Amino acid sequence: MSRCLARGCRFGASILIALLTLATSALAGPARIASINMCTDQLLLALADPAQIAGLGPYASDPRLSWSAAEALRYPRLSGEAEDLLMLRPDLVLAGRYGKRTTRDLLRAKAVPVAEFDVPRSIDDVKSQIRRASDLIGHPERADALIAKIDAALSRTRAAASRPHDRVLTVSRRGWIAGSDSLTSSLLAAAGLSNAAAELGLPHGGFAALETIVASKPDLILIAEADPAAEDQGQALLLHPAIQRAYPPGKRLVIAEQLTMCGGPMLPAALDRLTAALQRVRP
Template sequence: MVAILLWLISAGAAFAAGPRIVSMNVCSDQLVLSLADPDQIIGLSRFSRDAWQSWAAEKARNFPRLSGEAEDVLLLKPDLVVVSLFDKRATRDLLKAHGLHLVEFTVPRTLDEVKDQIRAMGDVVQHPDRAEAEIARLDATIAHARAAASAHHYRVLPLERRGFVSGDHSLVSSLLAAAGLANAAGELGVGAGGFASLEAIVKLRPDFILVSEAGDRAEDDGRAFLLHPALERFYPQSKRIVLPERLTVCGGVMLADALDRLTEELQRVTQ
C-alpha cells in the first residue's frame, strides 16, 4: 500500500482528473463507489450488483461489471486495480506481470481498521477530504448508537444460518462493542466465529440475538435453523435485532448506516 501511495504522488501530474480504477472485489467496489468520481470508475467486480452482499448494488448498475478474470481488466488498461488479498492469487500475479498497479486491501476486523481503509482508499482515488467526511459520519453514528444503549449492558448474540456465530475477533463484534453492547459469542469460546448448537444458544440466554433478516419463512435448511420453535419461543421478533447482511459483510462507509439501523433496532426492542 505504501508503495502504491508513493507511486500516486509521483504520478500526480498525469492524473489531473484522478486515476482510472478497476475494482475486483465486492468490498472494494463499495469503497470506490463511495469515494471516487464516477468517471474514475471503469469496472467493478462481478458481484457488485448483488443487493444481498453490496450496500451500493443499485449505484453499481451505472458501471461495467467484470468477469473476475484478468483478461477483461487487461483490455481496460486501468491506472490502478483495487483487489482483496482473498481474490485469486493467480489473477493478481498475472495482472502484476503485465505491469498493472494493484492496491491490495485486507479484510478489516475492527472499526479502527475500517477507518484506516477508508483513509487509504481516499488517498488512492485522490479524494482524502471525502474519506475524512465519511469517517466523521461514522464517528457520529457510533456516538448515537452508544447513547441508545448507554443505560443498559445488553448481551447480544450475532446468529447466522445453520447456527454460525460471529466471535470476539470479528467486525460485527467491533460494531457491537462500539455501541456499548457485549457480544455473547465470547462466552461460547469462539474467536472470529464458529458454529453453536441450538442447545448451547438456548442455554446461553443472551438478551437479544442479532440476525440479518426478519420474517417467518425458511427457503432452505440454513434459514430454518433461525426459525426453530425453541429459538422462536425464547427469541420472538421482539428479541431479535435485525441488521441486513449487506450492511456488515464489508468494512466501509456503509457501517454508518449499519450503526443507524442498530440504533433504530435497539429503540424498537427496548421500548
C-alpha cells in the first residue's frame, strides 16, 4: 500500500508539474509573433522578449520613420504581404487597422490569429494600446513600466508648461496639417497648447495651401526638421519666403517625425522634446 501511495504521490507531482508548465507557457504569451505595421513593430520591440519576435514590417528599420529602427535591424524584415507570413507561421500577427485588408483577411482564412490596432488619437489611447499589446504578448508587467515612463514625462511637460492656449499648427510635407483629433493635439494639450487645425476645419488632418497656412497666423508652428532641405516640392514648401517670414526660428517647435507618427515607446521622448522645444522658443 505504501508503494501505491508513493506511486500516487509521484503521479500527482507529475500532473502538478505539467499543469504549472502549461500555466507558465500561457503566461509567457505566443512563442512567435510577427508585426506588419510600423507602429505595432515598435510596440512589439518594446514589450516582447527578443525570442518572441519572428519578424517585423517593411518600414521597421527605416530611421526616417521608426523610432526603434536600430533595434529592428536585429530581426527579419517582412514584406507585409500574406505569403511570407504564411511561410513564417507565427502564433500571432500584429497589424494596423488601416493596412492592407486583403492580407489580414487571408491570414484569418488560414487560421493565423491577427490583432488589429487603430491609430491612437490621444495619450490615453496610447496607454490602452500598450496594455492591450502587452497582454497579447504575455508580459503585462512591461506595460506598467512603460506607462510609468509616459506619466513621468507628462508630469515634466505639465510642470514646464507656460502661457497656456498658444495656438500651434503642425505643418509637414506639401502642407499636410495634423488634425485637431490626433495624438499630436493630445501632446500639445499636455503642454497647455491648442491645435490651430481646428480653426481650419481639419479634425482628422489634411492638406492646406500655403496661403491658408500663413493666413491662419498661429502663435507657433510645429515641424519635423529645424533646417529642412528642399529635396522635392513637398519639402520646399517649408522654405517658401512667406513661411520663413511668418514663422522664423523663434516661432518653430521642432520634433522629429519618428516621435509623433506612432504611440508607444517613443512617447516619453516626444513629450520631453516638446518641453525642450517650448523652453527654447519661450525662454
